[in-house]
Amino acid sequence: MSSLSERPLQPVVGVPMPHESAALHVTGTALYTDDLVMRTKDVLHAWPVQSPHAHARVTALRVKPAYDVPGVVRVLTADDVPGVNDAGVKHDEPLFPGEVMFNGHAVCWVLADTLEAARLGALAVEVEYEPLASLVTVREAIDAGSFQGIGRHLERGDVEGALAGAAHVFSGEFEFAGQEHFYLETHAALALVDEYGQIFVQSSTQHPSETQEIVAHVLGLSSHSVTVQCLRMGGGFGGKEMQPHGFAAIAALGATLTGRPVRLRLNRTQDMTMSGKRHGFHSSWTVGFADDGRLVALDATLTADGGWSLDLSEPVLARAMCHIDNAYEIPHVRVDGQIAQTNKTSQTAFRGFGGPQGMLVIEDILGRCAPLLGYDALELRRRNFYQPGDSTPYGQPVRHADRLESCWSQVISGGEIDARVAEIEAFNSAHEHVKRGLAMTPVKFGISFNLTAFNQAGALVHVYKDGSVLINHGGTEMGQGLHTKMLQVAATTLGVPLARVRLAPTRTDKVPNTSATAASSGADLNGAAIKNACEQIRERLAQVAGGRLGISPSDVRFVDGDVRGLSGDRVPWNELVGMAYMQRVPLWAAGFYRTEGLHWDANAMRGEPFKYFAYGVAASEVEVDGFTGAYTLRRVDIVHDVGDSLSPLIDIGQIEGGFVQGAGWLTLEDLRWDESTGDRRGRLATQAASTYKLPSFSEMPEVFNVRLLEKAHEEGAVYGSKAVGEPPLMLAFSVREALRHAAAAFGPAGTSVDLPSPATPEAVYWALERARGGVSWNG
């Protein structure tokens, strides 16, 4: 067992406990960025002037009428920017654009004493536009050759030869939708300026260090003059990894120019029409199978719909390409990837970060092809699992591939799958107008940032003279329970009760140069950094204790607030800390961690970009109404691999929540952009909770059994745990495949169903109508 993964006696990690802020959440006392506004004096409120065109040149901007609105204090335009007029790291996102690139693009911002005055001021601003040609759909962009960033190519083996020799070859296309994050808390920032002109920004951001960088470059300041703090977020899901920066910069710019605090909080309509979403993709593919159902070759082209600017589209595309295999050994593979530029919001990180899109392509292929190959889809999937010793198309050994089979067989037995498959067949024969379907799908998801440099983290741990402990780390809390886990890690490493440890808000002046809390890596990276800091302190204290107890420091144990030797002599933690202070032993430490063993050649698309893979399997059963296409999710069984869980209640919550969010993406959430040539071209038609429907209680599985894979210790990670944020989202493929199964049951045996994504009731209705009419997709 590595020292990183080994657990001491009576660890606090592994104990199920509620979220560290649960009591504050339920009483409404937990503070979010916008809750700070009423605690701040003389705040100005910001409101954007948004473009009504998908693409246009701004030919005139008259802000004077806004100043005639009572309460308006300042209108921010490009002329006000002292530094760089850019909100991104690629320098393709002007903060104040001279050419608007999507419907809803903010041209300028109005600051006023009240939100209402800012709104009225924004209405008064006069903007003249010269409309330009626009591309709204990914298909239009492909046809027009409108691409951005670097296209990628991933290849292994001899695809041409393998396809030529394959017993069965199918080709298809699949275009599927993106997803709105719909974190319940919209983007928010509150900026203050101090007597030195230094900026303090409270921001709902997953990436405080990058928010700091962007604010600094917009203001023409050095990073040390800008501090960013994130108390907590009301959800992030990737939507606050890149997107908060520009909003924070607007607030900071306004504070600098007016000397007053500036609050920028998007309302839901603004958030949905301005901020990036999960990328929709277009894919075209040719696949070859052997007679025994084994995949022999896949040739695919993936086109990510990047929206108007590059944002994180390149790494999203890379992760999609690295996950097109999902859990399946495909000997011969060729994947080409490209990023379309369209006149939509700039699509960005969203839980899974391209992984779900890549995996959806192969799961769709297997779901469509199984009936044509004469295989049950359950059997076809299992038959193609990676086996120990296999490697991915990009050359990484699939360590612990056997866990796929372990999860699969545990779901089969725990979910009583064999009996239920028989029950469903009987039910379907007995019911003409309603059918049930059941599907199982696996997940294999690579953990680490594809970009190796991001796999580092820092922490700052203080032990005060009274024995209390304060920890800081670079990760942000968005509901995923990171802070809870970090408290558990610190208490475990120091051997103190959880109540002795407190966690301070994430701030860039405590831990610098942090990576985004993203890629499921928050606990792996920050946990290891905290552990490192705590170990430094513990080693020093062990010296003191060794002297006090008359034993070797290496024999000192820290357990539950007691520090003792093997003989049973002991000194209480608090007392030891006091002694250490008197002996002038430093009681704080900066921790650091970098993930070892990673290497990645982005140009060749080869290497070992991931520390390990997370595995899981889900079985879903649905019931579909043949009159309407409406469906219910009757039962879900999941076995998921989180290593040795740091915090089981938190991890179960992540699995359930990720699953339901994935089911939302695949079945319900329906982003509709105006694709017409009319006045509203490019406008997001579903820009509110009333038109963009998230899963509610009605989408929760009626029976929902989630189990953690046992004996799943992970050598390479903190206290043997594995990342959990993203992988479970993709367990929801089982819902989509179950709908396909049920739709097929309306047709003759062997019907192959071509199912759109999202599989809304309407989409399912048309699919089952085709099946009922004897129409089978035939590849």
Next chain:
Amino acid sequence: MTTQALRAPAVTVNGELTALGDIPVHTTVLDWLRDRGLTGAKEGCAEGECGACSVLVARAGTDTPTEWTAVNACLLPIASLDGQELITSEGLGSPEALHPVQKEMAVRGGSQCGYCTPGFVCSMAAEYYRPGRTCGGDGDHEHGPNGFDLHSLSGNLCRCTGYRPIRDAAYALEDPPENDAFAVRRTSPPPAPAPTGMTSPEGEFIRPASLNEVLTVLGDRNDAVIVAGSTDLGVQVNIFGSRPSLTIAIDRLEELREFSFGEDEVRLGAALTLTEIERRLAGRVPLLGEMFPQFASRLIRNGATIGGNLGTGSPIGDTPPALLALDVSLVLASSRGERTVALSDYFTGYRQTVKAADELIRTIVIPLPLAPMTAFHKIAKRRFDDISSVAIGYAVDVQDGVVRDAKIGLGGVAATPLRARETEAALVGRPWSEETVRIAAAVMAAEGTPMDDHRASSSYRSAMLGQSLLRFYFQGVAS
């Protein structure tokens, strides 16, 4: 103006009488609370869809004098709560002394990011204190063994948890202890409606004391906007920037809160909320009983009135198809007098009705006896709390195997709700058989002029019209 404020408007918040202060009249309950430092309630959508702003109001109850009623604070103007009692998540408990609902939510992992949580807590507390809820049942997948109705949370969205721990928290709740202050509060009446008059540079808000007063104002002022639960007006204000110069609150007028179930007719006051009607009818009009759980969410039904749903004239409201099938008529009142119109003659165009600017819907009259076979079909993307793509109400009378009468109301397939007259004609006088139904279903598929939008395609809407009658028939045969 005839109504004068006799005292400074104020609301009792978490037990403390708090003056509304010098505020714009359109200020929502949510913004008002947050400005006063009560930031537990959050804005998630500003249109009554997510429930993050849910708070509790003491309202007249069906089974106890007062019921704690959860409402969307983002939709209601604070002026409408003048004189009333309000509880927020902060008032239910504190981190040191959690309310039972808060405790269950906390220990079971019911909160992750926590942003939706105060709203869930308030909606859950309302159901916790619902007088009809009792422990000891079997439950089903939408009801706990403690009688907890999961539909009470249908207006609350959580993006993090996947809902399972929230359901577990809800189903673990016991009965409130006898000395629980909120439980005790139910035994005395809620505050009486207080006539209110408020003005600010943006406009006026009045709550007249009588219907006559309202009708007089309506006759005098053509800029008046009527508000009851504000579930529609609140969206207009928040999302579309509407700022009416005169808002008249009518939801507590006794003249508009009639309820009677007689020999020949059921009379429903226009200002009764959907929840009140649901509770008082208690299943006696099965068609409406089937509709209520599908009508928006409990949070919305606690505010929305039946008169409001008809008053907007929307083609996609959920009550019109049901009420058209029930062949209801409306009593319209104005200072000129009253008149009765059939609902089937009421809608004249997109959001247009025969109701004159100075008229108010006073009462909805359902004729009795009810047709023996009824159903309400709603087609939407989401089962809980969605807007209809298509909605259909059926009231069919079959005697000796022959259709004697058929009334079918349609929503979402034309600029107005409408009766499926040709389909009805294809049914009446014919045997109630699969053959008749298939012929009539083809007729029904061609009713209306459905359009394409983000909710559904026109072809799906037409297909749903055709399928609906088959579903009605086969489900009837099956049962």
